[in-house]
Amino acid sequence: MLTLKHLKINSFNENLAYMHRDCIAYKLDDICSLVKIEVHGGMRTIYAFLQIVDDDKVVKPDELALNTEAFEQINLPEGAKVSITLSAPPPSLTSIKRKIAGNILSASEYSAIVSDITNKRYSNMEIAAFLVASGSFMSSPEVLSLTEAMIGEHTIDWTDKNMVVDHHCLGGVPGNKTDIIITAIVAAYGLTMPKTASHSLTSCAGVADTMGVLANVDVDEKKLRQLIEKNNAAIVSYDALDVAAASKIIAAVERQIGIAQHEHIVSSILAIKMAAGVTHLLIDIPVGPKSRIKSSAEAMRLRKLLEFVGDMLSLEIDTVITDGSEPIGNGIGAVLEARDVMKVLKNAPDAPQDLKEKSLFLAGRILEFDPRLRGGQGYNTALEILNSGQALEMMNRIIISQGKAPQPQLGKLTRDITANASGVVDAIDNARITKIGVLAGAAQHAGAGIDLFKKVGDSVHQGEVLYRIHACNSTDFAFANSVVDAYTGYEIATVDE
Amino acid sequence: MLTLKHLKINSFNENLAYMHRDCIAYKLDDICSLVKIEVHGGMRTIYAFLQIVDDDKVVKPDELALNTEAFEQINLPEGAKVSITLSAPPPSLTSIKRKIAGNILSASEYSAIVSDITNKRYSNMEIAAFLVASGSFMSSPEVLSLTEAMIGEHTIDWTDKNMVVDHHCLGGVPGNKTDIIITAIVAAYGLTMPKTASHSLTSCAGVADTMGVLANVDVDEKKLRQLIEKNNAAIVSYDALDVAAASKIIAAVERQIGIAQHEHIVSSILAIKMAAGVTHLLIDIPVGPKSRIKSSAEAMRLRKLLEFVGDMLSLEIDTVITDGSEPIGNGIGAVLEARDVMKVLKNAPDAPQDLKEKSLFLAGRILEFDPRLRGGQGYNTALEILNSGQALEMMNRIIISQGKAPQPQLGKLTRDITANASGVVDAIDNARITKIGVLAGAAQHAGAGIDLFKKVGDSVHQGEVLYRIHACNSTDFAFANSVVDAYTGYEIATVDE
Numbered sequence: 002m003l004t005l006k007h008l009k010i011n012s013f014n015e016n017l018a019y020m021h022r023d024c025i026a027y028k029l030d031d032i033c034s035l036v037k038i039e040v041h042g043g044m045r046t047i048y049a050f051l052q053i054v055d056d057d058k059v060v061k062p063d064e065l066a067l068n069t070e071a072f073e074q075i076n077l078p079e080g081a082k083v084s085i086t087l088s089a090p091p092p093s094l095t096s097i098k099r100k101i102a103g104n105i106l107s108a109s110e111y112s113a114i115v116s117d118i119t120n121k122r123y124s125n126m127e128i129a130a131f132l133v134a135s136g137s138f139m140s141s142p143e144v145l146s147l148t149e150a151m152i153g154e155h156t157i158d159w160t161d162k163n164m165v166v167d168h169h170c171l172g173g174v175p176g177n178k179t180d181i182i183i184t185a186i187v188a189a190y191g192l193t194m195p196k197t198a199s200h201s202l203t204s205c206a207g208v209a210d211t212m213g214v215l216a217n218v219d220v221d222e223k224k225l226r227q228l229i230e231k232n233n234a235a236i237v238s239y240d241a242l243d244v245a246a247a248s249k250i251i252a253a254v255e256r257q258i259g260i261a262q263h264e265h266i267v268s269s270i271l272a273i274k275m276a277a278g279v280t281h282l283l284i285d286i287p288v289g290p291k292s293r294i295k296s297s298a299e300a301m302r303l304r305k306l307l308e309f310v311g312d313m314l315s316l317e318i319d320t321v322i323t324d325g326s327e328p329i330g331n332g333i334g335a336v337l338e339a340r341d342v343m344k345v346l347k348n349a350p351d352a353p354q355d356l357k358e359k360s361l362f363l364a365g366r367i368l369e370f371d372p373r374l375r376g377g378q379g380y381n382t383a384l385e386i387l388n389s390g391q392a393l394e395m396m397n398r399i400i401i402s403q404g405k406a407p408q409p410q411l412g413k414l415t416r417d418i419t420a421n422a423s424g425v426v427d428a429i430d431n432a433r434i435t436k437i438g439v440l441a442g443a444a445q446h447a448g449a450g451i452d453l454f455k456k457v458g459d460s461v462h463q464g465e466v467l468y469r470i471h472a473c474n475s476t477d478f479a480f481a482n483s484v485v486d487a488y489t490g491y492e493i494a495t496v497d498e
Numbered sequence: 499m500l501t502l503k504h505l506k507i508n509s510f511n512e513n514l515a516y517m518h519r520d521c522i523a524y525k526l527d528d529i530c531s532l533v534k535i536e537v538h539g540g541m542r543t544i545y546a547f548l549q550i551v552d553d554d555k556v557v558k559p560d561e562l563a564l565n566t567e568a569f570e571q572i573n574l575p576e577g578a579k580v581s582i583t584l585s586a587p588p589p590s591l592t593s594i595k596r597k598i599a600g601n602i603l604s605a606s607e608y609s610a611i612v613s614d615i616t617n618k619r620y621s622n623m624e625i626a627a628f629l630v631a632s633g634s635f636m637s638s639p640e641v642l643s644l645t646e647a648m649i650g651e652h653t654i655d656w657t658d659k660n661m662v663v664d665h666h667c668l669g670g671v672p673g674n675k676t677d678i679i680i681t682a683i684v685a686a687y688g689l690t691m692p693k694t695a696s697h698s699l700t701s702c703a704g705v706a707d708t709m710g711v712l713a714n715v716d717v718d719e720k721k722l723r724q725l726i727e728k729n730n731a732a733i734v735s736y737d738a739l740d741v742a743a744a745s746k747i748i749a750a751v752e753r754q755i756g757i758a759q760h761e762h763i764v765s766s767i768l769a770i771k772m773a774a775g776v777t778h779l780l781i782d783i784p785v786g787p788k789s790r791i792k793s794s795a796e797a798m799r800l801r802k803l804l805e806f807v808g809d810m811l812s813l814e815i816d817t818v819i820t821d822g823s824e825p826i827g828n829g830i831g832a833v834l835e836a837r838d839v840m841k842v843l844k845n846a847p848d849a850p851q852d853l854k855e856k857s858l859f860l861a862g863r864i865l866e867f868d869p870r871l872r873g874g875q876g877y878n879t880a881l882e883i884l885n886s887g888q889a890l891e892m893m894n895r896i897i898i899s900q901g902k903a904p905q906p907q908l909g910k911l912t913r914d915i916t917a918n919a920s921g922v923v924d925a926i927d928n929a930r931i932t933k934i935g936v937l938a939g940a941a942q943h944a945g946a947g948i949d950l951f952k953k954v955g956d957s958v959h960q961g962e963v964l965y966r967i968h969a970c971n972s973t974d975f976a977f978a979n980s981v982v983d984a985y986t987g988y989e990i991a992t993v994d995e
Binding site for chain 1: 505506507508509510516519549550551552553555556565566583584586587591595598600621622623624625626627629630631633634751754755756757937973974977
């Protein structure tokens with residue numbers, strides 16, 4: 002038996018166990034590869050990856066230290082007695098190897114893989130191997146199997162509501178924070194919308210990041226129920242909810258490698274929404290040459306896959322394919338996006354019209370899920386709710402109920418990017434703008450981002466400001482500066498005079 | 499500037515940097531994904547992955563701690579001043595994503611990927627993604643590009659030798675340690691053979707493990723040159739040599755996931771042999787239904803790929819496709835295999851005949867590289883050298899020159915597996931025997947393994963011992979016992995009486 006110690010190291014989702022090289026429990030001299038162990042203590046067994054320590058001050062030979070992730074999972078006090086055994090490879094590893102070799106996997110194989118991922122029996126490395134092997138190489142029934150497995154055992158039950166709506170955007174369009182506006186409109190109308198949002202994966206800000214500027218988004222299921230009872234709606238991060246745990250682990254790996262395959266997008270979205278108890282889901286697929294989805298044909302394939310899996314799960318799905326050719330709104334990055342969202346809700350004269358129009362269009366589609374609404378009245382109903390101030394009132398109630406956030410500052414390091422010729426903005430490259438924003442720190446700092454002063458179709462004079470970069474620290478600022486000069490992301494059609 | 503500290507933690511090839519959550523150098527509150535940093539100190543910059551620490555005793559806010567891998571790479575004393583910057587994604591990550599998306603990569607892209615792998619700019623997770631994405635999806639020119647990149651900058655130059663031979667077996671056949679016998683014969687004949695061997699990847703023992711039972715195998719290039727001057731040959735681990743560094747990092751990831759794709763097998767073998775200065779290479783591809791290579795067609799594809807890349811690199815390659823349907827020799831696991839090897843070299847009456855015959859056949863093929871030898875005389879020449887005791891004498895010289903190893907004990911925990919019916923051994927399942935051996939600890943403990951008493955074609959009586967499992971500790975022993983009863987790996991054809 003070894004004495005448990007908490008080594009307060011945070012390793013980004015992986016369980017690590019630290020064992021002294023002379024540990025009494027196991028002779029490690031010959032270990033030459035990453036070894037998984039099982040740690041047994043109390044009623045629980047957890048899995049962890051071994052790190053070998055040559056310093057008694059870090060861990061003594063009769064101790065076993067766990068990093069913060071593993072220590073929280075085993076849920077025992079320091080000093081508790083634990084035992085360890087070498088862990089056999091997870092049984093589903095055979096299935097992962099079968100997928101690498103190009104085989105079709107069965108539903109029970111996906112179930113076993115997801116279960117082993119959820120129980121932290123896989124390293125991020127093995128999960129990456131699974132994602133790359135399965136992405137683009139899954140049949141539709143396999144995507145269904147993976148989705149069903151990822152829903153997990155715990156789902157939120159809203160049996161007292163006969164309709165629970167939500168909206169999900171596939172992303173790739175900077176700025177595009179319609180979700181928050183939609184939620185306020187739909188809730189003001191009276192539909193139930195527990196909007197579960199994510200933090201940035203590869204963009205400058207996720208909906209949870211932008212909402213996080215305005216209100217607390219980390220609530221548990223009990224609190225979420227209270228919020229829904231009160232306001233019909235809430236906009237919360239799904240990180241704090243005990244739903245679709247595997248999708249969080251998979252998303253963390255996808256974020257680190259910077260990949261997101263269609264099959265995993267579909268299974269992850271639908272598993273989260275199913276686990277959150279959603280019955281009616283609107284999915285927005287923006288298409289643009291520099292957006293995540295590049296062509297209508299690709300959007301159509303994705304739509305079909307979403308519909309196939311949704312239908313098999315009895316989830317009502319409405320899919321809209323929208324214009325993703327340029328950013329939506331002016332602000333990119335959590336603080337700037339929150340500013341735009343509030344301008345729209347306040348009917349401010351300088352509110353970005355594209356963000357407003359897209360939000361109304363999508364909110365209208367969700368309202369049309371309601372059988373009581375006459376067909377075709379969705380948009381106008383949404384417009385009335387926005388214009389009358391009911392949406393703003395609802396948003397303020399949502400913010401106060403969730404708890405107002407300590408509003409972060411906009412990044413103070415700024416640089417204006419100007420037009421090098423007079424003319425008309427011909428195109429804005431979403432991928433480039435996202436890259437510059439992410440390098441400026443937008444994915445990590447709410448106050449970082451890009452503020453667009455010109456959009457496609459606007460006239461510009463040489464030297465006029467196209468956009469402003471905001472960064473929160475000098476490292477990020479230098480990164481953004483180091484790439485922006487090579488290509489600003491703006492294309493200007495010069496006008497013959 | 500931060501003060502450098504060595505946190506004596508061994509993390510299996512990955513550079514880790516430990517930073518306090520309140521570190522003065524960087525505000526980490528918002529960091530929510532694995533972050534790569536650059537550590538600058540002295541003349542050097544190294545890359546490391548960040549771990550966040552909440553304990554002053556592990557690392558103080560004004561310190562930066564590095565694990566053993568990173569500390570050795572930066573090569574500065576504790577207390578030195580270092581600075582850090584966030585590391586931008588490695589430039590070649592774009593190429594890895596292009597490969598995940600199914601593109602053909604250029605030679606310069608492979609060169610950049612390998613360079614970033616060698617410089618530890620990638621996590622094991624990202625390397626796993628690259629391996630899964632590229633395995634089975636590379637054109638022959640791409641395999642050539644990857645091989646050229648993996649040779650690296652430093653190669654061992656044997657310009658004073660006009661022919662440097664080596665042998666490599668693709669594996670999958672338990673026991674098959676012909677390499678050591680071949681080297682002794684070839685060196686006794688007078689050819690130069692600096693045999694670079696690897697430790698077990700997925701088998702019960704690599705050639706370096708088996709030779710390690712007899713002699714020290716960890717030598718540097720200078721020592722290797724001395725050994726070659728003295729005896730014409732040496733059998734050493736390539737781990738201690740500064741050759742093809744990327745292939746070691748890649749092999750570590752392959753070992754951890756348990757994958758090995760043809761394209762990477764070819765590039766890794768040929769890069770190592772080119773970097774080691776080999777001019778003439780014999781490659782043994784064993785084929786068997788339960789071997790690594792399952793069919794003649796698959797072996798042929800692999801042969802063609804080896805020959806294509808070899809020809810482009812001006813490496814003389816002779817490929818033989820051999821019978822890999824059952825284990826070669828009786829012992830499986832380093833200690834037991836070393837016993838068999840020495841029995842053959844000593845012409846012991848109970849030496850395994852299959853191991854002896856295969857070694858003579860392969861040694862003969864290598865001898866035929868010598869233009870002075872009359873065609874067809876290879877096998878007979880090898881036989882004469884073995885029978886006359888010259889090979890044994892050479893082996894003893896090699897062992898003494900490399901340094902005799904402290905011979906490890908054979909595992910003391912044993913179990914005899916017996917025949918459940920009388921008859922004739924019809925088949926032995928290589929994969930199953932390997933699995934049982936690896937679970938018994940053979941990949942990690944030299945003394946663990948399996949000793950075969952019956953081979954295909956042997957008559958057995960019910961209850962007679964088929965093989966004996968050896969384990970070095972109770973955990974491993976329990977693992978092996980837990981699977982062996984379900985299927986022993988032996989098939990017995992019962993004889994009608």
